[in-house]
Amino acid sequence: MSEEAKIDDAVSDWEDGLPSADDLTPLSQCLIPLELASAFRISPDPPRTAVDVTRASRTTLSSLRVSSAAAANFKPFADDHAMPDADAADEGSDPKKTRRANSPDDPTVDNCTDDQSTATAKALKRPRLVWTPQLHKRFVDVVAHLGLKNAVPKTIMQLMNVEGLTRENVASHLQKYRLYVKRMQGLSNEGPSPSDHLFASTPLPTQSFNESSSAGPSHGNGIANGSHSSVGNNGSSANNHMGMSIPMPYPPPPQIVPMQMMGMAHGHGYHGYEAAHSHHSHHYQQQQYGSMMQQQRDWSGNKYSNGYPQHHTTQNNSKC
DNA sequence: ATAGAAATAT
């Protein structure tokens, strides 16, 4: 009996709090690398286009606006949505702290001529990535897998295989993560500071050096996971669901599984990690890869609910 | 061009 309770509790930590329908962005975007798709013989090109997805989203969620960033993949389709990309990005015109400017090279004057669609999932002002426990877990797994030595931003990012993750995101997080690890090692054992939050529940990387630096020489590397040798070790107690060991380039893009609401058992676990803005508190969860439900969502913390940046009244701009 | 560290921003 207690076992179940324990397990349940533990699992709770990770699989707790589902994004309510409001938060969910049921976008079924197919972000499968063409090559991979080809290799796996996945359906070449699903008839569903961003348009469909968008429409579906709207139908489902009345007032949820799908960000163009999320919805628009690389898609040459000329379905131009006049979607108001509410990107109130006021450029640095706020000499508050006079950051020293070294090179006087002026950036090419911004043109409104640039194709917004060409930018696709790139170079768009993404809100602010929130490292949800799940995301962090992936991160930790990958880092652990690479060994601290080979764990560099770029590689990590690639292995994590999360849609909207940028190298910068990873780099930043890695920075913090390393600091945390050092702190912990320095303090000998036990002593998860309450200020650790996210990292606290991280199993800590087992300093194991594995994986040679044989990075795929070029495209196409399928990363044959075969790996029988089983390095073994890593076993980090805690919750090991089935043998999902370390996912090489994480196969499945993150999915989100809707869940019913249960009593909010607060009092333990994490605080609510939410998107940068929006004050609703929902946690993220989910973990089941590959099976039912095909809802994907970009974890870039993309979701413009409402009340974007309440910056100073920056009127003007948007001159096109 | 990328990783790491420090400075800002939210």
Next chain:
DNA sequence: CATATTTCTA
């Protein structure tokens, strides 16, 4: 105040 992003430097 913690955490994420943007600089800046090696």
